[in-house]
Amino acid sequence: MSSAAVARPVVEPRREALVPALRNIGLSLLVLAVVCLLWEAYKWLGERLEITHPFPVNNRTMPHVHDMVGQLFEPSRRNGPLLIDVLLDAAAFTAKEAAAGFLLGAAIGFGIAIVLSESRLLQRGFLPYIVASQTIPILAIAPMVVVWVNPKLPESLAGWGAVSVIAAYLTFFPVTINTLRGLQSADPRAVELMRSYAGNRWMILRKLRIPASFPFLFTALKIAAPAAVVGAIIGELPSSIQDGLAGAILNFNQYYITSPESLWATNIIAAALGIVFFLVVALAERLLVRRAPENVA
Amino acid sequence: MTTDAAAVSITALSKRFERGDVLALDRIDLDVQPGEFVSLIGPSGCGKSTLLRIIGDLIRPTEGDILVNGKSAHAARLDRDYGIVFQDAVLYDWRTVAKNIALPLEMAGWDRRRRDARVTEMIDLGELSGFEKHHPWQLSGGMQQRVSIARALSFSPPLLLMDEPFGALDEMTRERMNNELLRIWQETLSTVVFVTHSIAESVFLSTRVVVMSARPGRIAGIVEIDLAHPRSSETREDARFAEHITQVRRLLRKGHALDAPEEDEAPLYVAEEGL
Numbered sequence: 001m002s003s004a005a006v007a008r009p010v011v012e013p014r015r016e017a018l019v020p021a022l023r024n025i026g027l028s029l030l031v032l033a034v035v036c037l038l039w040e041a042y043k044w045l046g047e048r049l050e051i052t053h054p055f056p057v058n059n060r061t062m063p064h065v066h067d068m069v070g071q072l073f074e075p076s077r078r079n080g081p082l083l084i085d086v087l088l089d090a091a092a093f094t095a096k097e098a099a100a101g102f103l104l105g106a107a108i109g110f111g112i113a114i115v116l117s118e119s120r121l122l123q124r125g126f127l128p129y130i131v132a133s134q135t136i137p138i139l140a141i142a143p144m145v146v147v148w149v150n151p152k153l154p155e156s157l158a159g160w161g162a163v164s165v166i167a168a169y170l171t172f173f174p175v176t177i178n179t180l181r182g183l184q185s186a187d188p189r190a191v192e193l194m195r196s197y198a199g200n201r202w203m204i205l206r207k208l209r210i211p212a213s214f215p216f217l218f219t220a221l222k223i224a225a226p227a228a229v230v231g232a233i234i235g236e237l238p239s240s241i242q243d244g245l246a247g248a249i250l251n252f253n254q255y256y257i258t259s260p261e262s263l264w265a266t267n268i269i270a271a272a273l274g275i276v277f278f279l280v281v282a283l284a285e286r287l288l289v290r291r292a293p294e295n296v297a
Numbered sequence: 298m299t300t301d302a303a304a305v306s307i308t309a310l311s312k313r314f315e316r317g318d319v320l321a322l323d324r325i326d327l328d329v330q331p332g333e334f335v336s337l338i339g340p341s342g343c344g345k346s347t348l349l350r351i352i353g354d355l356i357r358p359t360e361g362d363i364l365v366n367g368k369s370a371h372a373a374r375l376d377r378d379y380g381i382v383f384q385d386a387v388l389y390d391w392r393t394v395a396k397n398i399a400l401p402l403e404m405a406g407w408d409r410r411r412r413d414a415r416v417t418e419m420i421d422l423g424e425l426s427g428f429e430k431h432h433p434w435q436l437s438g439g440m441q442q443r444v445s446i447a448r449a450l451s452f453s454p455p456l457l458l459m460d461e462p463f464g465a466l467d468e469m470t471r472e473r474m475n476n477e478l479l480r481i482w483q484e485t486l487s488t489v490v491f492v493t494h495s496i497a498e499s500v501f502l503s504t505r506v507v508v509m510s511a512r513p514g515r516i517a518g519i520v521e522i523d524l525a526h527p528r529s530s531e532t533r534e535d536a537r538f539a540e541h542i543t544q545v546r547r548l549l550r551k552g553h554a555l556d557a558p559e560e561d562e563a564p565l566y567v568a569e570e571g572l
Contacts, residue, residue: 189387192355196381197404211391
């Protein structure tokens with residue numbers, strides 16, 4: 001009856017994207033190489049031309065890239081372990097705080113978004129304060145969080161638990177704002193469709209609004225993941241935690257004059273940790289969110 | 298299907314939109330019998346989509362009565378008495394073709410085994426085999442609309458509401474979809490209320506064409522279509538087909554529809570949250 005052509009899949013389902021992935025990695029490495037090259041070129045020129053603005057160029061202000069990386073494989077102190085081992089231990093400690101804070105903040109942020117999306121009244125009442133919460137510098141609230149949270153924590157969490165709460169404080173905000181937008185992004189006709197199936201609010205939320213919000217949620221999580229790392233490092237400062245990256249940063253700050261490469265090396269590790277957090281979220285997004293290519297950021 | 302009760306019974310129904318104070322529908326009377334295929338045709342702004350949404354209890358009338366399968370439109374919606382198809386397929390990106398079709402079945406609480414069996418049937422009905430695991434964005438527009446129709450029919454609703462379902466398709470695809478829709482209508486024995494802009498489409502598909510005029514939306518006249526079933530591409534070359542088209546065209550003109558300048562369809566309805 002139908003004159004439709006023999007049914008054959010016109011487009012193969014998206015499969016392994018290995019080649020593009022490798023190309024992306026190659027491109028990122030290329031950019032990194034170019035940045036290193038520019039750094040070295042500016043340094044070389046600056047030393048020859050004796051540039052003094054905005055700062056004098058020398059080995060202290062701009063150590064060689066290979067010296068920074070090389071420093072990682074020097075002993076951290078006389079007869080001590082290699083710097084990279086020390087820093088990786090510190091990074092692992094900070095990562096634990098950041099990951100716990102990230103998960104806590106993401107869960108709280110998502111929960112707040114759901115509550116606010118279901119009530120215009122609550123949304124109007126609370127949203128200004130949620131925004132205001134982010135205008136308070138984290139350094140100003142960190143000591144209070146430590147004082148409030150730490151005494152109530154079990155021993156296993158003592159110390160770093162408060163830091164996680166600070167990381168969560170930075171995480172929840174983008175998650176709330178983006179998820180709220182995502183929950184409200186559902187096509188009005190899709191809502192009518194759900195109502196035509198006698199769907200109630202809960203069903204519409206579960207089957208339509210929440211899945212529709214996922215691309216927005218993951219955009220937020222990709223912003224929040226590195227922010228959680230920054231939050232954890234800053235949170236370590238007033239908590240007097242020595243085991244994390246903040247301890248290393250403080251320490252090498254003091255020795256910057258004699259060994260600037262150590263601080264730079266620490267920064268490299270901290271940046272790498274943030275990138276790892278981002279990549280984990282990006283990978284999760286690839287695995288979990290199946291959307292039309294044009295709807296994927 | 299409820300015995301004897303009209304599929305849709307509309308009495309003195311009016312709809313006024315507060316926003317802009319527009320009288321979208323003015324004292325509409327219309328009965329649709331079970332098994333009928335009724336098209337609503339008229340110019341932009343005649344309220345045909347609004348009328349369809351009132352039948353579906355997606356918006357409420359300002360005045361008048363409406364019964365669907367002998368109950369209030371609200372009760373009929375909660376009983377899942379109708380399936381609806383929009384101009385866009387409105388498929389869920391994150392669901393495969395099979396899972397999109399299964400959505401209303403999930404909502405109705407069917408268990409997995411029943412769902413899977415029904416989805417297989419609907420895949421056959423919509424001639425979608427081989428595409429079960431595809432995502433909507435991997436399909437052509439016509440195919441997406443077939444999924445949308447399969448989804449609307451998956452739970453065997455006695456009534457099918459269609460709001461310009463083929464309006465976004467090219468002419469060739471549209472004619473093919475018309476043929477397929479008639480086949481499905483005859484296989485499923487459902488009642489169809491079909492909103493369209495196309496005179497030829499309304500005549501080809503319907504047992505009755507309801508011609509509406511705009512501002513305020515009124516019924517200008519009703520044309521009985523006595524073309525034999527099953528209809529096919531030859532039907533379009535039938536002399537009676539041309540006559541019916543002229544009848545519909547005359548009624549549209551009587552309603553000043555054809556003389557009125559074309560205007561873009563204003564968003565005449567506003568989705569009301571949480572009815």
